[in-house]
Amino acid sequence: MKEKIKRFKELFFTKQFICFVAVGCINTFNGMLFPFLFSYLMNANIAYAISYIPSLAVSYFLNSIFTFSDREYSFIKYIKFCISYVPNFIIQNISFFIVYNLAGLPKIFAILLASVIGIPLTFLIMKFFTFSKSNKKNDSKIKQ
Numbered sequence: 001m002k003e004k005i006k007r008f009k010e011l012f013f014t015k016q017f018i019c020f021v022a023v024g025c026i027n028t029f030n031g032m033l034f035p036f037l038f039s040y041l042m043n044a045n046i047a048y049a050i051s052y053i054p055s056l057a058v059s060y061f062l063n064s065i066f067t068f069s070d071r072e073y074s075f076i077k078y079i080k081f082c083i084s085y086v087p088n089f090i091i092q093n094i095s096f097f098i099v100y101n102l103a104g105l106p107k108i109f110a111i112l113l114a115s116v117i118g119i120p121l122t123f124l125i126m127k128f129f130t131f132s133k134s135n136k137k138n139d140s141k142i143k144q
Contacts, residue, residue, distance in 0.1 A: 011124065019067040019125050026062060028115045030055045035111055036110050048096055050112075052089060056082055068131040076129065082123040088118035 011017070034051035041047070061102045064070050070077075092114040100110035 011036065011127075012120070016127070017044065017069055017123060020126075021119070023059070023062045023067055024119055027055060027059045028112070031060055032108065032111050039107065045093075045097065046102065048111065049093060051062055052085070052098065056085060059085075063131075067128075080130040081126070084130045085122060087125065088122040091121070092117045112118045 029050065035044070035048040035053055038047035038051055041139045042050075060078055061073075063081070064073060064077075095114040095117050099105050099113055100107050
């Protein structure tokens with residue numbers, strides 16, 4: 001059990017994860033702004049799904065620069081980045097559907113809640129799939 005706690009700390013109590021969360025706050029704002037604005041032009045569920053396009057582009061550059069200190073941009077890495085968001089996209093859309101359509105809560109609340117749910121999963125996928133080479137040189141731990 002102690003080994004699992006140690007591994008958890010090594011993954012999530014790092015400067016890298018804090019940067020990921022900070023970038024995530026910006027992404028959350030973008031993830032709320034785009035669907036909210038798009039929902040005035042189309043169905044809220046479609047607006048939420050389409051809003052991923054501009055949100056992913058901003059997120060890729062912010063995470064590349066600040067979280068993983070990786071300025072070697074490539075189309076392949078961007079595709080891997082987008083793939084790393086697929087589980088998050090599915091989880092968030094299911095959450096949005098449940099909270100907005102089934103529970104009947106306001107769309108702004110549904111968007112915010114859905115944005116928070118996939119954070120740990122998305123971080124791990126990005127760390128070990130998208131930016132795995134840059135992690136080896138930039139994975140510093142927080143001093144306690």
